[in-house]
Amino acid sequence: MRLVPKRIHCVSCEQRLWVAYHAQRTLMTFRGLVRLRLVVWRCRNQGCDLYHLPYRAEEEGAWALPHGEFGLDIITVVGQLRYGEHRSIPEIHQRLVERGVSIAERTVTDLLERYEELVALHLADEERVKARLKQQGQVLLAIDGMQPDVGHARALDSPRLFVRRGAAGTHFAQ
Numbered sequence: 001m002r003l004v005p006k007r008i009h010c011v012s013c014e015q016r017l018w019v020a021y022h023a024q025r026t027l028m029t030f031r032g033l034v035r036l037r038l039v040v041w042r043c044r045n046q047g048c049d050l051y052h053l054p055y056r057a058e059e060e061g062a063w064a065l066p067h068g069e070f071g072l073d074i075i076t077v078v079g080q081l082r083y084g085e086h087r088s089i090p091e092i093h094q095r096l097v098e099r100g101v102s103i104a105e106r107t108v109t110d111l112l113e114r115y116e117e118l119v120a121l122h123l124a125d126e127e128r129v130k131a132r133l134k135q136q137g138q139v140l141l142a143i144d145g146m147q148p149d150v151g152h153a154r155a156l157d158s159p160r161l162f163v164r165r166g167a168a169g170t171h172f173a174q
């Protein structure tokens, strides 16, 4: 599976990004072992704030956490079995093995911790967004890159906060 960043221009200076190197990851998923070949890009503009910073494919985050060897599909199921169905670690381990996942029981405990971190991060992120929205008087939401209505935007008092949710996460622009 070859993953290439969708973004081709630097978020800071808007110049074209260049291929820096290729990376490889092998993940255990419910579909078996998946090898990701990642094309990593960099900004070559030496005057840019993001000079030399790697851009990895946005899609990579949908497959796995950084440095993780197991896919998010498996981590999600571990969390669902524990908190949705109140299964014990040995029971969860058994289920995974039945579904063809080769995994040690102690690794199930690690994956459950990753799941708990993800849930905590998600909740903290929502709280942060709510707090920011409260702080700002007027708020416009532009979802998935949709441009907010300009006439409407001008009519509102500043400061304004634009929240855009995309594949690469949540971006703030004031």
Ligand SMILES: [Zn+2]
Pocket: 010, 011, 012, 013, 014, 015, 043, 044, 045, 048, 049, 050, 051
């Ligand atoms: Zn740049």
